[in-house]
Amino acid sequence: MAAQPLLSVRNLRTVFGTMQGEVTAVDDVSFDVAPGEVLGIVGESGSGKSVTALSIMGLLPQPPGRVAGGEILFDGRDLLKLPKSQMRQMRGSAIGMIFQEPMTSLNPVFTIGDQITETIRVHERIGAAAARKRGIEMLEKVGIPSPQRRIDDFPHQLSGGMRQRVMIAMALSCSPKLLLADEPTTALDVTIQAQILDLLRDLQREMGMAIVIITHNMGVIAEFADRVAVMYAGRIAEEGPVGRIFDAPTHPYTAGLLSSTPDLVGEVPRLRTIPGTLPSLYELPPGCRFAPRCGRRVEACEAGRPATQEIAPGHFAACIRAREGASA
Amino acid sequence: MSAPSTTPLLRVENLTKHFPITAGFFVKREVGRVRAVDDVSFHIDQGETLGLVGESGCGKSTTGRLVLRLIEPTSGKVEIEGRDILSSTPAEMRELRKGMQIVFQDPYSSLNPRMTVEEIILEPLYVQGAKPGPEMTRRARKLLETVGLSPNHVVRYPHEFSGGQRQRIGIARALAPQPRFVVCDEAVSALDVSVQAQIVNLLQDLQEEFKLSYLFIAHDLAVVKHISDRVAVMYLGKIVEQADKASLYAAPRHPYTQALLASIPVPNPRLRRPRARLTGDVPSAMAPPAGCRFNTRCPHATDLCRTQEPPAIEAAPGHVVACHHVATIPAVSPLAPQR
Numbered sequence: 001m002a003a004q005p006l007l008s009v010r011n012l013r014t015v016f017g018t019m020q021g022e023v024t025a026v027d028d029v030s031f032d033v034a035p036g037e038v039l040g041i042v043g044e045s046g047s048g049k050s051v052t053a054l055s056i057m058g059l060l061p062q063p064p065g066r067v068a069g070g071e072i073l074f075d076g077r078d079l080l081k082l083p084k085s086q087m088r089q090m091r092g093s094a095i096g097m098i099f100q101e102p103m104t105s106l107n108p109v110f111t112i113g114d115q116i117t118e119t120i121r122v123h124e125r126i127g128a129a130a131a132r133k134r135g136i137e138m139l140e141k142v143g144i145p146s147p148q149r150r151i152d153d154f155p156h157q158l159s160g161g162m163r164q165r166v167m168i169a170m171a172l173s174c175s176p177k178l179l180l181a182d183e184p185t186t187a188l189d190v191t192i193q194a195q196i197l198d199l200l201r202d203l204q205r206e207m208g209m210a211i212v213i214i215t216h217n218m219g220v221i222a223e224f225a226d227r228v229a230v231m232y233a234g235r236i237a238e239e240g241p242v243g244r245i246f247d248a249p250t251h252p253y254t255a256g257l258l259s260s261t262p263d264l265v266g267e268v269p270r271l272r273t274i275p276g277t278l279p280s281l282y283e284l285p286p287g288c289r290f291a292p293r294c295g296r297r298v299e300a301c302e303a304g305r306p307a308t309q310e311i312a313p314g315h316f317a318a319c320i321r322a323r324e325g326a327s328a
Numbered sequence: 329m330s331a332p333s334t335t336p337l338l339r340v341e342n343l344t345k346h347f348p349i350t351a352g353f354f355v356k357r358e359v360g361r362v363r364a365v366d367d368v369s370f371h372i373d374q375g376e377t378l379g380l381v382g383e384s385g386c387g388k389s390t391t392g393r394l395v396l397r398l399i400e401p402t403s404g405k406v407e408i409e410g411r412d413i414l415s416s417t418p419a420e421m422r423e424l425r426k427g428m429q430i431v432f433q434d435p436y437s438s439l440n441p442r443m444t445v446e447e448i449i450l451e452p453l454y455v456q457g458a459k460p461g462p463e464m465t466r467r468a469r470k471l472l473e474t475v476g477l478s479p480n481h482v483v484r485y486p487h488e489f490s491g492g493q494r495q496r497i498g499i500a501r502a503l504a505p506q507p508r509f510v511v512c513d514e515a516v517s518a519l520d521v522s523v524q525a526q527i528v529n530l531l532q533d534l535q536e537e538f539k540l541s542y543l544f545i546a547h548d549l550a551v552v553k554h555i556s557d558r559v560a561v562m563y564l565g566k567i568v569e570q571a572d573k574a575s576l577y578a579a580p581r582h583p584y585t586q587a588l589l590a591s592i593p594v595p596n597p598r599l600r601r602p603r604a605r606l607t608g609d610v611p612s613a614m615a616p617p618a619g620c621r622f623n624t625r626c627p628h629a630t631d632l633c634r635t636q637e638p639p640a641i642e643a644a645p646g647h648v649v650a651c652h653h654v655a656t657i658p659a660v661s662p663l664a665p666q667r
Contacts, residue, residue, distance in 0.1 A: 044520035189383035194591035219593030260525035262550040274522035
């Protein structure tokens, strides 16, 4: 991609201390995000996609969580080495974040105006009146009707879709270069989801920011992302441009994920399934973590961790049989 | 999949449920009503699957509970195999309930954590008067096998299972009294996609094996399309459109169905397209708009829509639409590949 990525995650390893010992939720994950690019991270529950986002933001619950290794370079600076005060300055201004739950991410006892202007005033030397004016502008930008009036509403006076718009307004109020969106539309109904995705897409183009969108929904990835990283059990199984991943998935897990998603356009008598379930992080299989569920497994798969290979420019897969052609 | 037959397995007519909103602590008075389900009619044939879709709060789950009489309707009629369940006595109801079961959405909260799998699965039979014994254990083991779990799991507790396995236990419980009709209330919504596909396939296999009829309630239109024979779309307590699956997805007639289909992100980057946006939110069911309930968000709304409720019209054989302008709105599928 671009010569200088905006965000470069190198060999990130995040662990959680539990009663049964330490578990590795994110294991040696690396990816880049170019300025203005939309990277989708897709995976099922427990794949480590949200923990990756929290690690980048420095928002891991500590303890039990801990980044045990790797680098997170943002504009060339390692976020993991920043002092807390500087990281706090970074969050909300250079990197914005929106979460899944629009119902619980806003403070119920403050008006949305209080919450938006707080974000702005923490990061910029700006008066209360000017911050409020900016807040109203932001609410208008995210499509909230009569923002002058709505800015004094409390969160409970807004619907789920409106609250997510407020979250977006807050996240974007300081024009971040990077937005981390963790399942931003999962809690919303499908017609509202479409509105929010359109809004994010428009704002992304207008403001030229990069987005990392985390989702379990292949449809959201297909419509929204430029590149996609597929995570499985704490590792990236496959990564590449969105067109290639959907047309020619090389990792059997990606292929399985795509074929087990019911299709709205075509018609199949029976869904293809991936047998078994996600492995527990306590008893991870040796070698390739997908091997126990994989239809293309050979003995070598269990021997060691499969190396990540570049199948085509920008298209990587962590499967020893990736070069044998697209998996069916 | 649907077998031709004369009497439908389930017939629902003008089913209505209004929940009163009360105020006052000692003396309750009604200050409003949530019109959760309003004048809903449909039928399900033997061995058929009717998909019931809609967004949150549209009344689809309430409808599912009403047809099993888990909650009492305000008015309307529900007949199962020709028998009116709403006028049945409690004893008759218990007998009828053998034939109608439900699978719930949340595999975590719908299984009692203090009961073993055997107790959970056989609970419906014990309610019916069966007594525990080796014969019953055999039955539980057989049911576990039927849903793809190991028979030896009968002695385990729910926490020892994953979400998908728990949903299989919930299905085994529903199958225990050998029902003919099962309501699947968002039965696969909480599951990851690879596991969801396993459960969908299981439900289809069981339908074939035991000649089951399903009311499949879900918000995911792709899953509903896959599993259903016919589909009904609900909006604010009303069924706005009802048709066989092929015509509903290929030629939807109601503007809401069209908008719903246009909103779904399709897992195919080549179908990435400008969406027909549906503006605004779903209005409150406490004060639904006058006339057609969709008129506040409908791109085709006229004065007629704002004053008069549209009747359900059979626009084509088996294709029922509740829209004043059904004759003039083109039946285009937003899913057709563009250009």
